[in-house]
Amino acid sequence: LAKTTQPISMDSYEGQEVNITCSHNNIATNDYITWYQQFPSQGPRFIIQGYKTKVTNEVASLFIPADRKSSTLSLPRVSLSDTAVYYCLVGDPNFGNEKLTFGTGTRLTIIP
């Protein structure tokens, strides 16, 4: 599985847009990029997934450049409740065992 690199931590003020970038230089052709969010004392929660270009859902957007060696999770107008650890994962949906490989994630702190 491709290794990912993310900033260890980020701070942002409420109401701002937050962009978290993940590097995955060794991403394979079949790999998808997935982001999970984890609050303290809870399990991770799926946020968004994409393969290329841009994906948007009700909570976030995911931007993936043409070379796919990086991706950016964008959280619009963050609130205090967005304080969490965000994990970027890459993997191949092989329809078999799809264990997830997490890195250390990015700890996002929203400041009032």
Add this chain to the structure above:
Amino acid sequence: DTGVSQDPRHKITKRGQNVTFRCDPISEHNRLYWYRQTLGQGPEFLTYFQNEAQLEKSRLLSDRFSAERPKGSFSTLEIQRTEQGDSAMYLCASSLPRTWGTGQEGQETQYFGPGTRLLVL
């Protein structure tokens, strides 16, 4: 609440004791995963079931660890002769596999429980 549940949420034990954790997945999910998470790290894969069959075990899962899913529904994770290094959050996740040819792309979404936090004294 129809999400993944885990019991207990917290467990404190003395070194050398055995502990058992339970996971109840989302009812229609036939895949079940166990992960372990230590402070400041992301979750690490331990083992995986499809229905009642245990299909993969990580090298992290020493001989003191055993997991079962006897009827393809709930699962248990037992740690024998606990050590201080076993202190961690143990997370369970379940998923519903995608089907070939249905246009479902990407990796399957795994739904995590709240975890069981183990402290070995």
